[in-house]
Amino acid sequence: MLVIPNGDRVAVRRAATRLEILEAAWEVARSKGLVELTLRDVADRVGMRAPSLYGHFASKNAIYDAMFEQAWSDYEATIPDLEGALPSHPRTAMRVIAAHFYDFTATDLARHQLMNQSVIAGFAPSAEAYAPSVRVLERAHRTIVALTGARTEDVEVWVALVGGLINQHHANDAGGSRHRVLLDRGVDMWADAVGLPPDDQQ
Amino acid sequence: MLVIPNGDRVAVRRAATRLEILEAAWEVARSKGLVELTLRDVADRVGMRAPSLYGHFASKNAIYDAMFEQAWSDYEATIPDLEGALPSHPRTAMRVIAAHFYDFTATDLARHQLMNQSVIAGFAPSAEAYAPSVRVLERAHRTIVALTGARTEDVEVWVALVGGLINQHHANDAGGSRHRVLLDRGVDMWADAVGLPPDDQQ
DNA sequence: GTCTATACTGTGATAGAC
DNA sequence: GTCTATCACAGTATAGAC
Numbered sequence: 001m002l003v004i005p006n007g008d009r010v011a012v013r014r015a016a017t018r019l020e021i022l023e024a025a026w027e028v029a030r031s032k033g034l035v036e037l038t039l040r041d042v043a044d045r046v047g048m049r050a051p052s053l054y055g056h057f058a059s060k061n062a063i064y065d066a067m068f069e070q071a072w073s074d075y076e077a078t079i080p081d082l083e084g085a086l087p088s089h090p091r092t093a094m095r096v097i098a099a100h101f102y103d104f105t106a107t108d109l110a111r112h113q114l115m116n117q118s119v120i121a122g123f124a125p126s127a128e129a130y131a132p133s134v135r136v137l138e139r140a141h142r143t144i145v146a147l148t149g150a151r152t153e154d155v156e157v158w159v160a161l162v163g164g165l166i167n168q169h170h171a172n173d174a175g176g177s178r179h180r181v182l183l184d185r186g187v188d189m190w191a192d193a194v195g196l197p198p199d200d201q202q
Numbered sequence: 203m204l205v206i207p208n209g210d211r212v213a214v215r216r217a218a219t220r221l222e223i224l225e226a227a228w229e230v231a232r233s234k235g236l237v238e239l240t241l242r243d244v245a246d247r248v249g250m251r252a253p254s255l256y257g258h259f260a261s262k263n264a265i266y267d268a269m270f271e272q273a274w275s276d277y278e279a280t281i282p283d284l285e286g287a288l289p290s291h292p293r294t295a296m297r298v299i300a301a302h303f304y305d306f307t308a309t310d311l312a313r314h315q316l317m318n319q320s321v322i323a324g325f326a327p328s329a330e331a332y333a334p335s336v337r338v339l340e341r342a343h344r345t346i347v348a349l350t351g352a353r354t355e356d357v358e359v360w361v362a363l364v365g366g367l368i369n370q371h372h373a374n375d376a377g378g379s380r381h382r383v384l385l386d387r388g389v390d391m392w393a394d395a396v397g398l399p400p401d402d403q404q
Numbered sequence: 405g406t407c408t409a410t411a412c413t414g415t416g417a418t419a420g421a422c
Numbered sequence: 423g424t425c426t427a428t429c430a431c432a433g434t435a436t437a438g439a440c
Contacts, residue, residue, distance in 0.1 A: 017423095035323045039416065051417075052424050060416065118373070119321050121237045156370070157363075157388045164366025168358070171320070186359045189395035212405085219406095241433070253434075254407050262433065408439075415432070422425075 018056050020046055022070060025063050029110035035119055061123045064114065069129035071115050075104055076132050083143065090147050091188070091196045097140070098162050098187050102180070106169050116163060150194045161186050220258050222248055224272060227265050231312040237321055241265075266322055267331045273317050274334035277306055281338070285345065292349050293390070293398045299342070300364050300389050304382070308371050318365060352396045363388050 024045035028037045039050040039060055057063045082100050086093045105112045113119045115133070125133075137159070144155050165186055169179035226247035230239045241252040241262055259265045284302050288295045307314045315321045317335070327335075339361070346357050367388055371381035 033323075038414085040414090048423095049425065050415095051419095051426085054417075055423055117319060117321075117369075119319070121235075153384060153387055154391070156384055157367070157391060160366035160370045160384070160388065161359075161363050162366070163369060164362035164364070165359070167365060167369065168362045182355060182358055182362065185355055186362065189356070189359060190391060193391035193394045240431090242431090251408055252432095253409085253436090256434075257406060406440090408437100410435105410437085412435080413433090416430090418429075419427085420425100421427100422423105 014056070017046075018066070021053060021056055021063070022066055025067060026110070029067075029114075030108065034110040034113045035121075061120075064120055064123050065126050065129045068114055068125045069132060071111050072132035072136060075101075075115075076136050078104065079136070079139065086147075089199045091191045091199045093147055094144070094158075094191055094196070095184055095187050097143070098158075098183055099180070101162060102166055102169075102183055106166055106179070109170060109174065112166065112170060116166065148191075148194055148196055154190075154194055158187075158190050161190060216258070219248075220268070223255060223258055223265070224268055227269060228312070231269070231316075232310065236312040236315045237323075263322075263325045266316065266325050267328050270316055270327045271331035271334060273313050274338060277303075277317075278334050278338050280306065281341065288349075291401045293393045293401045295349055296346070296360075296393055296398070297386055297389050299345070300360075300385055301382070303364060304368060304371075304385055308368055308381070311372060311376065314368065314372060318368065350393075350396055350398055356392075356396055360389075360392050363392060 021042060025037065025042050027045060028041045032041070039053055042063070043050040043053055053063075057066070078100070082097070087096060105115060118124075140159075141152070141155050144150060144158065145152075150158070162183070165179055165183050168182075169176075173179050223244060227239065227244050229247060230243045234243070241255055244265070245252045245255055255265075259268070280302070284299070289298060307317060320326075342361075343354070343357050346352060346360065347354075352360070364385070367381055367385050370384075371378075375381050
């Protein structure tokens with residue numbers, strides 16, 4: 001019979017509670033807004049009082065920090081599937097990559113605000129929480145260069161373009177699909193400028 | 203001798219006080235942050251107590267509202283000079299227009315956050331405050347179409363691109379000039395895709 | 405008519421009892 | 423570990439001083 005040391009049992013339970021709190025925080029953020037989230041709301045949802053959360057997180061910003069890391073880690077976890085099924089044609093592949101990130105971030109305002117904007121007053125992600133987003137961007141950069149031969153400068157323009165279209169979506173068209181059309185058009189413009197050959201669809 | 207009716211005198215003084223409060227609010231926003239601005243800070247700077255501000259603005263968000271309108275009106279006021287001195291070559295002109303907006307908004311974080319992002323919790327600009335920004339965008343749209351013959355869709359991509367680069371500037375490079383280079387590159391890409399002829403510089 | 409004093413509510417955070 | 427009690431500070435409503 002397996003003997004679990006007492007310390008591990010405690011650690012496992014603590015980690016589970018942390019996850020439960022984070023899940024509640026996401027629900028609150030999605031229902032009443034990321035900025036409007038309060039510790040009392042989160043505590044209610046896990047059946048605690050607000051001060052008890054401080055036994056698991058050092059501050060409200062520490063909760064945001066963990067959510068930030070979680071969001072980018074979740075996205076990172078989707079990349080292998082994406083890259084495994086990438087079309088061979090570079091232009092089509094760039095469309096797919098853009099749409100993949102767009103879909104992940106345009107469907108969830110709270111997640112988008114946390115990942116891509118600085119909407120929370122005194123909050124900036126810690127170095128550890130920032131790490132997954134850095135990995136994602138570096139990996140995207142390598143993939144795009146390998147795929148298209150674009151220069152670093154042009155990859156940064158591509159990132160700004162995709163980000164700008166997602167912002168526009170949330171500002172003007174939240175819920176609509178109009179900006180998906182603009183996204184394809186924007187990627188095509190970029191592909192033209194970088195010199196990618198046309199593909200079959202269109 | 204000019205006789206000023208009493209009602210006008212009062213109205214003039216009230217308008218002056220409003221402007222004084224707004225100016226103080228901008229100073230606070232620039233020094234300690236747009237979101238971190240408090241009514242007590244603003245009141246201190248104009249020599250009042252916080253509740254007294256309610257004699258001039260209905261709420262804190264009403265102050266943000268007036269600041270929003272002011273920022274876009276100020277930008278609108280710079281357009282005639284810009285368009286009067288626009289280079290005849292379409293590609294160069296698009297570079298100048300982009301740089302003009304970029305410079306206005308990239309040099310002042312508080313103003314950028316208020317004009318282009320939704321960083322304030324419960325605040326959305328009123329219809330009246332929104333009007334100048336709508337006028338600016340519509341005028342830019344007409345100017346760009348007249349200049350380049352671009353389709354509406356492509357103009358929207360251009361707007362998203364410029365906005366995305368400004369966001370990147372504030373997120374990664376605040377104070378630096380690296381994104382000015384990317385801006386020119388981005389505009390060039392767009393110009394290529396829209397079919398503008400090359401210009402002399404470059 | 406303009407500002408102040410006071411107070412109410414809700415927030416994040418801390419201290420100490422159990 | 424979680425609770426209760428409490429704090430400091432925010433926006434804001436109201437009543438009254440001058």
